[in-house]
Amino acid sequence: MKNFQRILDKVYSVSSTLAAFCTAMIGLLIFSEIVLRFFGTTIPGVIELVVFCMVASVFLALAQTLRKNEHIRITVVISHLPPKIRRWIEIWCLSVSALFFGTLAFFSIIMAYESFIFNEMSDGVVGIPLWIPQLFMFWGVTLITITFIENFFITIKGGMPVYVTDAAENPEIDDIIHEEAAADGAHNPEKGA
Numbered sequence: 001m002k003n004f005q006r007i008l009d010k011v012y013s014v015s016s017t018l019a020a021f022c023t024a025m026i027g028l029l030i031f032s033e034i035v036l037r038f039f040g041t042t043i044p045g046v047i048e049l050v051v052f053c054m055v056a057s058v059f060l061a062l063a064q065t066l067r068k069n070e071h072i073r074i075t076v077v078i079s080h081l082p083p084k085i086r087r088w089i090e091i092w093c094l095s096v097s098a099l100f101f102g103t104l105a106f107f108s109i110i111m112a113y114e115s116f117i118f119n120e121m122s123d124g125v126v127g128i129p130l131w132i133p134q135l136f137m138f139w140g141v142t143l144i145t146i147t148f149i150e151n152f153f154i155t156i157k158g159g160m161p162v163y164v165t166d167a168a169e170n171p172e173i174d175d176i177i178h179e180e181a182a183a184d185g186a187h188n189p190e191k192g193a
Helices: 001-038 046-060 062-067 083-117 131-155 171-187
Strands: none
Touching: 001 046, 001 062, 046 062, 046 083, 046 131, 062 131, 083 131
16 A cells, blocks of 8 residues: 555656646746847747646646645634544545546546547647647546545545645644544553553
């Protein structure tokens, strides 16, 4: 399991590095376009490339962003609930999210496959095959689906999801861990000792 986790960490890291590269390419392409306009010329298809880089950067960063707890999470309500109820709400949210993104991954690979088979091209000047940016979408939603499934099983087994385990960044998690440990100790005297 630890080897699989290390492989996943590398895949998430490579994916987020590619997302950062795409973001840098957006800046470089737009800066180049601004400079070239002073000389009365442009790069054909820059807008297309920028749009496709934006799509890639968003989808490639999804899983790593979740793992680093950088997505927006509204915890106003569940932070006031007892730990066991919070845990079951977390399990429910993880399962719904995995189902949603898994469905999105399924249909995005079908869309990319059909774009490849029918040789669909973008409508711009350059005419980029649409299956290329669609593969980035598939890759990103597949990785975040894996992340949700991984965290689902961690939470089912009684652990804390990867994205909320850093007590230094999230002090209420430390309280949750201690409350759950105290509750387990009360129900199981051997664990409490």
